[in-house]
Amino acid sequence: AQSVTQPDIHITVSEGASLELRCNYSYGATPYLFWYVQSPGQGLQLLLKYFSGDTLVQGIKGFEAEFKRSQSSFNLRKPSVHWSDAAEYFCAVGENTGNQFYFGTGTSLTVIP
Amino acid sequence: GAGVSQSPRYKVTKRGQDVALRCDPISGHVSLYWYRQALGQGPEFLTYFNYEAQQDKSGLPNDRFSAERPEGSISTLTIQRTEQRDSAMYRCASSPGAGWPGELFFGEGSRLTVL
Numbered sequence A: 001a002q003s004v005t006q007p008d009i010h011i012t013v014s015e016g017a018s019l020e021l022r023c024n025y026s027y028g029a030t031p032y033l034f035w036y037v038q039s040p041g042q043g044l045q046l047l048l049k050y051f052s053g054d055t056l057v058q059g060i061k062g063f064e065a066e067f068k069r070s071q072s073s074f075n076l077r078k079p080s081v082h083w084s085d086a087a088e089y090f091c092a093v094g095e096n097t098g099n100q101f102y103f104g105t106g107t108s109l110t111v112i113p
Numbered sequence B: 001g002a003g004v005s006q007s008p009r010y011k012v013t014k015r016g017q018d019v020a021l022r023c024d025p026i027s028g029h030v031s032l033y034w035y036r037q038a039l040g041q042g043p044e045f046l047t048y049f050n051y052e053a054q055q056d057k058s059g060l061p062n063d064r065f066s067a068e069r070p071e072g073s074i075s076t077l078t079i080q081r082t083e084q085r086d087s088a089m090y091r092c093a094s095s096p097g098a099g100w101p102g103e104l105f106f107g108e109g110s111r112l113t114v115l
Helices: none
Strands: A003-005 A010-014 A019-021 A024-026 A032-038 A044-050 A056-058 A064-068 A073-078 A087-095 A100-103 A107-112 B005-007 B010-013 B019-024 B031-037 B044-050 B053-056 B065-068 B075-079 B088-095 B110-114
Touching (some): A003 A087, A003 A100, A032 A073, A044 A056, B005 B088, B010 B019, B044 B075, B075 B088
Parallel strands (some): A010 A107
Antiparallel strands (some): A003 A024, A056 A064, A064 A073, B019 B075, B031 B044, B031 B088
8 A cells, every 4th residue: 555654743944954755655657746835824835746757856945855755755954045945745656547636644844044 | 726725725614613624626636635734743634435436434533534536626624523632633635546656735734623
């Protein structure tokens, strides 16, 4: 069965520091991969997605993610975090046979001044 | 509409009552998904539709849960005889096409509290 693991439940970084959120997936075929962000009281917003091609994908708000097939990973990165980046981040994998999306349990990001 | 709209945003009900949660997807979007999200967890798949056809309902926890999308647009998720364990955020998402690759656009969710 497909699964998504986000090993870090909570991360705290200083404003201006770099950020990396980890995501590992389990899926037999080439996955479709997504990162979503959820701010308090808001719906989930797509940050970026990987379908095929270049394994380094750029998203909104200065985020990027790299697909590494050998490690079954799709880690999210940002070179310099802003206070407004504090939110919950979810990694998701899409199953192209059943049109289903599977989400990780999320990583909560706190940004300190 | 401009985005996915869900109503009510908040619903408090007593155990044993029925509740209906509504989702109005982005105009023209073919696919519509329902997810449930418990506190501290990621969204959990419940069911999805392409147009008016329910394609997969394998995530519905039991037969108290049902969903419909009769005209291929607005969808209703109904929970009968609610129980406290049904308390969660219920999220609706729509997607432009029926095939892959897809992308989900989420509404703000309906928070259900069962007393």
